[in-house]
Amino acid sequence: MTADPPLVLDVDGTLTRPQGWGIDPRVFDPLREWDAPVVIATGKAFPYPVALCHFIGIPELVVAENGGVVYTGDDVFFTADREAAQAVTEEYRAAGYDLGWGNEDTVNRWRETEIAVNLEQPLEPLREIAAKHGLEVIDTGYAYHVKDTNPSKGAGLETIAEQTSIDLEDCVAIGDSVNDVSTFEAVGRGFAVNNADEVAKAAADEVLEEVRADGTLAVLERVRGTR
Ligand SMILES: O=C(O)COP(=O)(O)O
Numbered sequence: 001m002t003a004d005p006p007l008v009l010d011v012d013g014t015l016t017r018p019q020g021w022g023i024d025p026r027v028f029d030p031l032r033e034w035d036a037p038v039v040i041a042t043g044k045a046f047p048y049p050v051a052l053c054h055f056i057g058i059p060e061l062v063v064a065e066n067g068g069v070v071y072t073g074d075d076v077f078f079t080a081d082r083e084a085a086q087a088v089t090e091e092y093r094a095a096g097y098d099l100g101w102g103n104e105d106t107v108n109r110w111r112e113t114e115i116a117v118n119l120e121q122p123l124e125p126l127r128e129i130a131a132k133h134g135l136e137v138i139d140t141g142y143a144y145h146v147k148d149t150n151p152s153k154g155a156g157l158e159t160i161a162e163q164t165s166i167d168l169e170d171c172v173a174i175g176d177s178v179n180d181v182s183t184f185e186a187v188g189r190g191f192a193v194n195n196a197d198e199v200a201k202a203a204a205d206e207v208l209e210e211v212r213a214d215g216t217l218a219v220l221e222r223v224r225g226t227r
């Protein structure tokens with residue numbers, strides 16, 4: 001009997017429709033029917049991947065906030081706190097800039113270990129202030145993330161592996177940006193979708209011809225039953 005390999009999936013740029021925004025509905029059924037654990041590893045705030053698992057209909061196995069929050073299904077682990085990033089964004093605001101998400105800011109409202117800034121806001125002053133506070137700013141193509149340098153999706157996956165029976169060497173990962181490099185380093189096989197940034201492409205074992213969910217669906221076809 002053959003089984004499916006465990007999956008590690010990025011969200012934005014990887015599960016989104018080939019045309020751009022929005023989860024591609026074609027990924028729902030294959031993921032729900034996948035015969036192995038599926039880990040959602042994202043830069044988005046914790047509630048988003050939890051909700052995604054819920055709506056797909058799979059167990060909640062989550063690396064959120066670029067590794068700042070890890071959920072094994074039993075326990076939540078935090079590997080950074082939000083205060084340092086908060087101080088950076090307060091200084092950024094005091095200098096006359098804005099995070100760019102409107103008054104209620106649902107992008108950061110439930111974010112516990114970092115802060116995200118809209119890509120339309122000026123990057124250089126944000127980088128300068130973050131550096132003064134010992135933090136980094138990463139550009140995922142969807143947001144700037146002001147974060148502690150330590151957490152990463154890859155480190156979060158190590159935590160999940162320690163707490164569950166998942167062997168990262170068996171895992172197949174798919175991603176599209178700089179925040180997926182540590183994922184590709186942590187797992188057995190890493191695929192970059194064709195829309196991926198250059199660092200993600202360089203870190204992947206293979207760069208796909210297809211973009212976004214078309215790439216992900218092609219990988220699922222290829223690796224199904226190969227374990
Ligand atoms: O939150 C982002 O900026 C990107 O999210 P992702 O890691 O799921 O692509």
Ligand SMILES: [Mg+2]
Nearest residue numbers: 010012013176
């Ligand atoms: Mg992404």
